[in-house]
Amino acid sequence: MRKPSPGALLLALVPFVAMCFSVPLWDRIEPMVLGLPFNLFWLIAWIVLSSGCMWLVYRLECARAAAEQRAP
């Protein structure tokens, strides 16, 4: 089975760093953004941004699959 490319894995790691490992940095109430406490705002923003990251990963993998088909 084809392994994912390093670029794809790196891109997929971004949401993990943002939403999970960096929690001590953003788990606070101030500054409140759009009426939301900062931690809640941060997570909601990253739900959307993660989807964006995965879209890039998808494009990347598609392009790679197409390139492999052209040059077997």
Added chain:
Amino acid sequence: MSPAAVCLATIFAIVAVGTIVGFLAGVRRRMDLEQWTVGGRGFGVALVFLLMAGEVYTTFAFLGASGWAYSRGGPTLYVLAYLTLAYVVSFFILPQIWEAGRRHGMQTQSDFFLARYGNPWLAGCVCIVGIVCFVPYLQLQITGVGLIVSIASYDGIAPGPAMAVAVALLVAFVCVNGVRAVAWVSIVKDVLMVLAALAIGIGVPLIHFGGIGPMFRALVHAHPTHLTMPGATRNLGHAWFISTVLLTSLGFYMWPHSFAASFTARSADTLRRNAVVMPLYTLTLAFIFFAGFAAVLVVPGLPNGDLALLTVVRQSFPPWFLGVVGGAGALTAMVPASIFILTAATLFAKNLYRPLFAPAMSDAQVGRLARVTVVVLGLISLCLALFSSPTLVSLLLTGYAGVTQFFPGVVLGLYWPRVSARGVFAGLLAGVGGAVFLMTTHRDPLFGLSAGFLALCLNFLIVVIVTLVTPAVSRERSQRPGTVAWAADA
């Protein structure tokens, strides 16, 4: 009509519409075992999305997440992180699982372990652990229905009889229709759930505080520490957050039903696209959190946090609206519950009973046995729901500590050709054993880390060590006789 009558009539109408949609979806299709369990492997992006969303957004999301927002505060935010990250993980494993499933004609998670490792004992063990982990998850859904009906009847109907009716309905529904019905009922359920979540999440803060911003200001003023970790708890801090998010996001697709849902897809690409779109669905949950946090100030002092969402809705909206929310909530419990029962019954009949006791059974007989199992499982979970009552979130996390132990076997099985059946088996036993030990001796969390996560680390370590010390077997010999070459070699 009394408020209770209006409310219950609305709930009943919604459940009835949902059920009829389900029955219609199953009509005029020949129901062989494959059609019943994996929908003939013909679902496109939209249906797979609905089926998976149908499993994900359960009573847990509806009542449990808002319940924890109410009673625990900050730590609940783990839900937003883990669901999003679970889809990120899914991009890298589900297409591969689908590919293997198509080559080997897999219908269950246990089939996967059998084809990859060729060890029937390992496959049987996976099957048993999977079924056992379903029990708390099923109990969660049925308890949810009981709470909904009891609150919607303005405390006129006890939760017990409500649960019994719900179980009877869903057993009938699953026996007749299988997985396709479930995907279609999900449509009704999802539309209602999204609308209800938006209305509640915006409406409740607006009615009581004049908006979401003022609501959070008031909450921060009244309870300055509620919104950050560890919130209203003593030991659920940042280490707990990280370990729990990792445990649950890696374990998300290890639930036997989510794993098997990937087999319903038409192509691997369907699953990749799904991984891109699914995170956005998590946004709905944010609105449910708003309502849970608002409830802290509006209806303080509830004995059970899981009642928070519905109680605050009852205080803020007319009875018919409580009926709509209750109906959405009831479907939200019944759709996943039917998926769990369906998966567990198939696992039991196909992967446990047939190989061990009746190897000569035909697919049609397995299908019949699975339907009988559906009835039995429905009754078992009803009994449990009637006689015990932990919070919804703790039921869910208990299940996760178990199912995530499949993760090393699946991921290493896909990407590490050398990994041995013996290693995976040892790791699985150590992981499940470790999780059970820590949880039953009340050592969860241990050193601030979630017990299931610690067990998962132990599991990984043992798989790698045992695999490295056992001599590498040649690929031909490690294959079960009669199976096609394993997809990972291609």
